[in-house]
Amino acid sequence: MTVKKDKVVEMHYTLKNDAGEVIDSTKEQDPMPFFQGHGNIVPGLEKAIEGMKVGESCEVKVEPKEAYGEHHSEGIQEIPMAALQGIDNLTLGMELQSQDEQGNAFIVCVKEINKDTVIVDANHPLAGQILHFNISIESIREASKEELEHGHIHAHGDSCSH
Incomplete structure (x- = not known):
């Protein structure tokens, strides 16, 4: 299975700025789950991981226009x-x-x-910055019909009432 729209992906990442300083990381934590193709992560990263498989990793440089936009x-x-x-x-x-x-x-x-x-x-704190991601794909699964309808991931397949 590969990373593509409507899949639930879990990834580990370390985010650094242009100076090489770590801004955020999932190291020592659970991987971050998200819906691919739904804008849950910045567009440049979403495009870069499309088609990746579990166990693959890569480094991705994302320009401001594909991240949090320019600083206005x-x-x-x-x-x-x-x-x-x-x-x-x-x-x-x-x-x-x-x-x-x-x-x-x-x-x-x-x-x-x-x-x-x-x-x-009102600018996002990372607006105008080039972002450097080091990511690894930890898991990929089909999203349930309920998850897609609700627009969010249910932890460990739990359902929720609406």
Whole structure:
């Protein structure tokens, strides 16, 4: 069996930035399960592992446009401190939920705290970065009809009620 759309794949990975620093890894943990072809992982990685088999491994370099996108300066905004009333212990790096004009929720990260204003960034923390993955395919299986209908993987074949 090979990695292809609608398969449940488990993989181990180590993610590094361009400087070679480890950003994330499944080492010492269970492999990460995901649906192939459903946008559960960044597009560049999804394309790179298509057709791989259990036991295979590879290194993948993913450009920003195929990962978390380019960093957009308009994602950085200065907002008045008064807009954050009710938020206790505001700290650098804190993630806050915001809404766009259409009411869609998105996350911003606090980058700077001033006397009267706060600088927030709506860019993904890895936006604009080249990502380096070292991956190994640990298992591949058919997704159940129920998993495909529900849009998520059931651990060890468990079902859930909706």
